[in-house]
Amino acid sequence: MQKFKAVVEEAEVHKISDLFNRKPPGLGFNETDALVIKARMQDGRQVSATFYFALKPDGTFEEEALGRDAVKARRHRLASFLRYYGLTDDVDKYKLKERIKELNGRMVEVIPTDGLLSIHIPQVTSHDR
Numbered sequence: 747m748q749k750f751k752a753v754v755e756e757a758e759v760h761k762i763s764d765l766f767n768r769k770p771p772g773l774g775f776n777e778t779d780a781l782v783i784k785a786r787m788q789d790g791r792q793v794s795a796t797f798y799f800a801l802k803p804d805g806t807f808e809e810e811a812l813g814r815d816a817v818k819a820r821r822h823r824l825a826s827f828l829r830y831y832g833l834t835d836d837v838d839k840y841k842l843k844e845r846i847k848e849l850n851g852r853m854v855e856v857i858p859t860d861g862l863l864s865i866h867i868p869q870v871t872s873h874d875r
Contacts (some may be wrong), residue, residue: 748760748856749789749866750786750787750864751788751853751856752785752793752854753786753851753854754784754785754849754850755758755785756783756784757781757784757846758781758782759779761779762798763778766786773798774816774817775836776817777798778801779799779807780796780798781797781842782796782798783865785854785856787856791863792799793863793865797820797823797827799811799820801843804818805840805841805843805844806840806841807821807824809822809824809838822869826868827867831852831854833849843857854866
C-alpha cells in the first residue's frame with residue numbers, strides 16, 4: 747500500500763452540537779466532542795479526519811470509556827492517532843484541547859482507501875509501545 751505525506755493545516759476540538767444540528771446516528775450519549783483534523787498534500791488535495799469522544803473537565807479524555815463497542819473503538823482510534831504521530835505516550839494525561847495545536851505543521855501519512863484518501867491511523871494500543 748502506497749502512503750503519501752500531508753501537512754496538518756488545522757486541528758481543532760469542537761462540541762458536536764457546533765458541527766451538527768442533530769447528533770449523527772450511531773454516536774453515543776457519551777460522545778459530546780469532536781477533533782477535526784485537516785491536512786494538505788503536496789499536490790494541493792485536502793484530506794481530513796474526525797474523531798468523536800467526550801472531553802473531561804480537565805481537558806483530557808478517557809481511552810477506556812464505558813459504552814458500546816463502537817464507542818470504545820472510536821476512542822481507541824483517537825488514542826492510536828495521538829500515539830502514532832508522537833503527540834503523547836500517556837493518553838489519559840494528554841490535555842487534548844490545550845495541546846492539539848501542536849499538531850499544526852506536522853506531517854501525517856495519507857493512504858488511498860476505497861478510491862478516497864484518508865489519514866493513516868494504525869491500531870496502536872498501549873501494549874504496542
